[in-house]
Amino acid sequence: AQKVTQAQTEISVVEKEDVTLDCVYETRDTTYYLFWYKQPPSGELVFLIRRNSFDEQNEISGRYSWNFQKSTSSFNFTITASQVVDSAVYFCALRNTGNQFYFGTGTSLTVIP
Amino acid sequence: NAGVTQTPKFRVLKTGQSMTLLCAQDMNHEYMYWYRQDPGMGLRLIHYSVGEGTTAKGEVPDGYNVSRLKKQNFLLGLESAAPSQTSVYFCASSYGTYLAGYTFGSGTRLTVV
Numbered sequence: 001a002q003k004v005t006q007a008q009t010e011i012s013v014v015e016k017e018d019v020t021l022d023c024v025y026e027t028r029d030t031t032y033y034l035f036w037y038k039q040p041p042s043g044e045l046v047f048l049i050r051r052n053s054f055d056e057q058n059e060i061s062g063r064y065s066w067n068f069q070k071s072t073s074s075f076n077f078t079i080t081a082s083q084v085v086d087s088a089v090y091f092c093a094l095r096n097t098g099n100q101f102y103f104g105t106g107t108s109l110t111v112i113p
Numbered sequence: 114n115a116g117v118t119q120t121p122k123f124r125v126l127k128t129g130q131s132m133t134l135l136c137a138q139d140m141n142h143e144y145m146y147w148y149r150q151d152p153g154m155g156l157r158l159i160h161y162s163v164g165e166g167t168t169a170k171g172e173v174p175d176g177y178n179v180s181r182l183k184k185q186n187f188l189l190g191l192e193s194a195a196p197s198q199t200s201v202y203f204c205a206s207s208y209g210t211y212l213a214g215y216t217f218g219s220g221t222r223l224t225v226v
Contacts, residue, residue, distance in 0.1 A: 009153070044217065045203065047216075091155065095214075100146065100171065101156075101158075103155045105153060106155050
């Protein structure tokens with residue numbers, strides 16, 4: 001069975017603080033992709049990143065970075081020097097060889113100015 | 114390039130009324146999906162389609178029907194709306210390769226009173 005767990009339901013940080021959003025997944029497949037999506041207050045779902053199961057290199061994109069560790073089945077997302085515009089709900093998702101994604105329940109991030 | 118377009122964006126229904134949500138994509142994607150998003154529950158798959166003329170049940174299919182008569186369109190129907198179907202509905206599409214990412218529509222906010 002596939003499962004994605006985002007244990008942090010809500011997080012609040014003060015602007016400019018760093019914040020890490022946790023994502024733990026379960027799958028028996030050896031081939032899979034992991035995704036992060038952002039849902040700002042406007043409601044749309046915005047793709048952030050995709051990583052495949054064979055590439056454990058961490059990735060940095062501006063203030064965003066992702067730490068993929070197969071040993072702990074985690075794909076954590078860090079925002080450095082958070083900004084108010086980062087306030088959103090963030091979803092982690094897994095897609096394996098099946099036809100669908102498995103989403104976590106989301107983490108609501110509030111960045112306080 | 115419109116991507117995935119959902120109509121309508123907002124709708125209020127009375128209990129027992131019926132309606133159809135339309136999802137249209139112009140990317141020639143094989144796969145299309147309908148999700149509902151409820152607070153604290155993340156995104157749950159209602160139905161999906163792996164090609165024109167095909168549909169399959171997802172995690173929460175009861176009370177909904179779907180049709181995929183044309184490759185670019187995926188319709189979600191509510192035959193007799195219930196307050197429990199108050200939700201935000203997202204359509205998504207992807208290529209047929211099983212590890213492709215999703216493109217989401219902007220969502221439909223449905224309220225059943």
